[in-house]
Amino acid sequence: MKYLILDGYLNGTGIRDGQNGGYIELSELGISSALQKKIKDWVLKYEAEFYNDYSDGAKVEILDNEGIDLVYQIKNELPNSKIDYYSDAKMVKLAT
Template identity: 45%
Template sequence: MKPILIVDGMMSGTGIRDGLNGGYVNLTDLPISESLISQICSWKKQYEYEHNEGYPDLKIISDLDEQGVSIARSIKSEIKDADVRYFSDAKMETFYIG
């Protein structure tokens, strides 16, 4: 069975959830590049900040969600056999990447 990876900015996680077994995945356990790990960490910090502020600016949320979808696409590009999704914590919506 192929892995299901869900990119999300929830505060308690690493930025990537295991869609099959639950819980969060340690980023260094994934076969992804260091630059992508760095990108995920930076994006997650920004998302956490907006969460703590109560998501006041819809433009910023849209930009962060676009970045999250882009990260999900990059993961799909680096882990070809994974089923990758993006979950917007602010909008409570899931986007299927493939």
């Protein structure tokens, strides 16, 4: 079983290896290209908020909700994996 963590950390791929550390290239996960694009787009939006110092709490909330939704989409495509969500803006793991 793979243990993965979704996060929007600056310069990351969006998916970290929860056991061994480091980011995983999305193309190596075995998820659809449509889901890979959604993750890449979400990471770019999260990075934009990083540069705004996460000053807009409403935008951060929307991004975190999108991230949690992405976790469920990933779980659907990788049912034998454990996937958590980490909010970089809030610096906490959120329940999924």
